[in-house]
Amino acid sequence: MKTIKLKLYEFAELKDDAKGKALKELYDINVSHDWYDFIYDDFVSIAKTIGISVNRKRIYFQGFYSQGDGSAFEASVSLPDLLNGIAGQNWKTHAPQLELNLSMPEIDRRLLKLLQDNKIDCYGEIRQPGRAYSVSAVLVRDFPNNFRRYAHVNQQLDRVEMWLDDVGDTINYHLYKSLQDEYEYQTSEQAIIETIEAGEYSFTADGKLATRIKRLAENEQQTN
Numbered sequence: 001m002k003t004i005k006l007k008l009y010e011f012a013e014l015k016d017d018a019k020g021k022a023l024k025e026l027y028d029i030n031v032s033h034d035w036y037d038f039i040y041d042d043f044v045s046i047a048k049t050i051g052i053s054v055n056r057k058r059i060y061f062q063g064f065y066s067q068g069d070g071s072a073f074e075a076s077v078s079l080p081d082l083l084n085g086i087a088g089q090n091w092k093t094h095a096p097q098l099e100l101n102l103s104m105p106e107i108d109r110r111l112l113k114l115l116q117d118n119k120i121d122c123y124g125e126i127r128q129p130g131r132a133y134s135v136s137a138v139l140v141r142d143f144p145n146n147f148r149r150y151a152h153v154n155q156q157l158d159r160v161e162m163w164l165d166d167v168g169d170t171i172n173y174h175l176y177k178s179l180q181d182e183y184e185y186q187t188s189e190q191a192i193i194e195t196i197e198a199g200e201y202s203f204t205a206d207g208k209l210a211t212r213i214k215r216l217a218e219n220e221q222q223t224n
Contacts, residue, residue: 019207
């Protein structure tokens with residue numbers, strides 16, 4: 001039988017170079033699980049305040065520092081709620097400090113009023129185009145489009161659809177930026193150190209994680 005004695009250290013007791021090695025080894029300690037769950041929940045809640053019903057199971061992202069990175073989501077849109085929600089900045093009931101660059105569509109005022117009062121049968125959908133990390137919007141309308149008398153209205157609704165596409169892009173950017181900001185915080189030295197200290201992790205003198213060694217030693221003591 002051999003007895004091995006090994007000194008273990010708390011993070012604060014390590015020398016600077018050993019701390020650096022420990023931080024490098026545990027760089028993903030806070031993002032190795034579903035760290036983005038609360039970002040999703042917050043996004044769904046914000047979107048709901050302005051009439052956008054996000055399918056939480058249809059939120060996607062890839063990030064954060066490569067070409068093609070981005071986010072996407074799928075949602076149905078109540079046009080009256082969206083128009084009135086943007087006009088009243090209703091998202092601030094959930095996030096008072098949040099600034100979203102959302103404006104009303106530049107269309108005929110009479111048509112705008114009809115849409116706000118739900119007098120025209122149409123609704124919006126926000127979709128993920130293919131596998132791209134982006135969104136596109138569609139205005140689904142149950143409105144005659146083959147009569148000259150409605151040509152002006154349909155032209156205006158086409159503009160509403162383009163506006164809805166911009167709205168989708170704006171809130172999708174907010175989603176991606178929120179995810180990126182949280183990821184950068186969770187992988188920062190401060191956040192990693194907080195997790196290490198809260199978990200009371202132990203290290204060898206050169207900064208290697210010794211949790212398994214410590215556990216083995218504790219089990220051996222209990223056995224004896």
